[in-house]
Amino acid sequence: MERTLKNGTTTASYFATIHRQSSELLGDIVDQMGQRGFIGKVSMDCYSPEDYVETTEESLRSAEDFVINMLKRQNNRVRPTITPRFALTCSDTLMRGLADISKKYDVHIQTHLCESESEIKRTMELFLNSKNYTRVYEETGLLTDKSIMAHCVHMEKDEVETLVRHSTGVSHCPTSNICILSGLCPVRDLMDAGVRVGLGTDVSGGYSPSILEAMRHAILTSKIIHMKDPNYKPLDFKDVLYLATLGGASALAIEKEIGNFQVGKYFDALHIDLASIGSPIHCTGESLTQMVEKFVMLGDDRNIMQVFVEGRNVKPQP
Numbered sequence: 001m002e003r004t005l006k007n008g009t010t011t012a013s014y015f016a017t018i019h020r021q022s023s024e025l026l027g028d029i030v031d032q033m034g035q036r037g038f039i040g041k042v043s044m045d046c047y048s049p050e051d052y053v054e055t056t057e058e059s060l061r062s063a064e065d066f067v068i069n070m071l072k073r074q075n076n077r078v079r080p081t082i083t084p085r086f087a088l089t090c091s092d093t094l095m096r097g098l099a100d101i102s103k104k105y106d107v108h109i110q111t112h113l114c115e116s117e118s119e120i121k122r123t124m125e126l127f128l129n130s131k132n133y134t135r136v137y138e139e140t141g142l143l144t145d146k147s148i149m150a151h152c153v154h155m156e157k158d159e160v161e162t163l164v165r166h167s168t169g170v171s172h173c174p175t176s177n178i179c180i181l182s183g184l185c186p187v188r189d190l191m192d193a194g195v196r197v198g199l200g201t202d203v204s205g206g207y208s209p210s211i212l213e214a215m216r217h218a219i220l221t222s223k224i225i226h227m228k229d230p231n232y233k234p235l236d237f238k239d240v241l242y243l244a245t246l247g248g249a250s251a252l253a254i255e256k257e258i259g260n261f262q263v264g265k266y267f268d269a270l271h272i273d274l275a276s277i278g279s280p281i282h283c284t285g286e287s288l289t290q291m292v293e294k295f296v297m298l299g300d301d302r303n304i305m306q307v308f309v310e311g312r313n314v315k316p317q318p
Contacts, residue, residue: 007210013038034314040083081108099141113149134159169251174217176205198248215240271306
């Protein structure tokens with residue numbers, strides 16, 4: 001929590017563990033730190049290590065108990081989210097049951113989708129009657145306007161259209177995608193198709209808790225794609241600033257609550273000082289737009305003086 005807050009992440013969607021108690025504890029810690037968070041108790045009932053798996057019945061019961069216990073806290077800033085790990089470790093029965101829980105309590109859903117080609121290949125071997133990976137989630141009820149899919153690197157046209165049809169969001173995690181050799185996600189294509197896209201650090205696959213790193217790697221990823229396909233328009237600093245703010249809020253279906261400074265929204269914001277002690281940025285009379293670009297491309301936690309969530313400074317002190 002401290003590292004993400006120091007690096008300016010006001011809102012995070014977390015994959016916890018398969019254990020209900022530890023997942024609830026994570027929610028309590030997020031609350032204590034003042035961050036806005038979506039907490040996922042992971043569910044998985046097959047093709048998993050013997051010491052890290054649940055039965056279908058245990059998983060469904062634990063997931064529902066987790067949701068109930070989190071909602072009892074009546075904390076709109078820290079919310080439960082249904083979290084099937086991914087189709088490879090979840091039976092059809094489990095995914096359908098989790099979708100029913102999400103619908104019953106009107107809570108979010110998060111999982112992985114089309115992260116790597118090997119993952120897709122294995123998924124299609126397990127779900128022979130589905131047209132593609134995304135349709136597995138559609139057929140089990142996991143695609144909603146409050147669902148967010150991590151990665152979506154290798155998507156067919158039908159899959160993109162399926163996400164748009166359900167208003168399902170995507171978390172683009174470029175640092176992770178590069179580190180574990182998943183591939184290069186053509187985010188511009190997703191955005192142009194109408195998919196709601198935000199950015200993720202995916203600190204289990206990636207190496208940095210900094211959303212600024214994810215922003216820069218999103219730009220670099222798009223430029224690599226552009227070098228292979230000159231017709232592909234790479235992202236610029238304005239694009240990734242959107243993805244890290246209003247884009248992320250939209251992907252999580254909370255764009256009416258946060259994401260920009262529109263009157264009536266919560267004041268989730270960063271106080272930035274480009275001339276802070278130890279700043280990696282050298283300023284020489286740039287315009288406001290140029291200063292924003294410098295922060296996106298060169299800044300780090302030393303430039304983030306305050307982190308506001310719902311109007312309260314929650315940046316951890318040294």
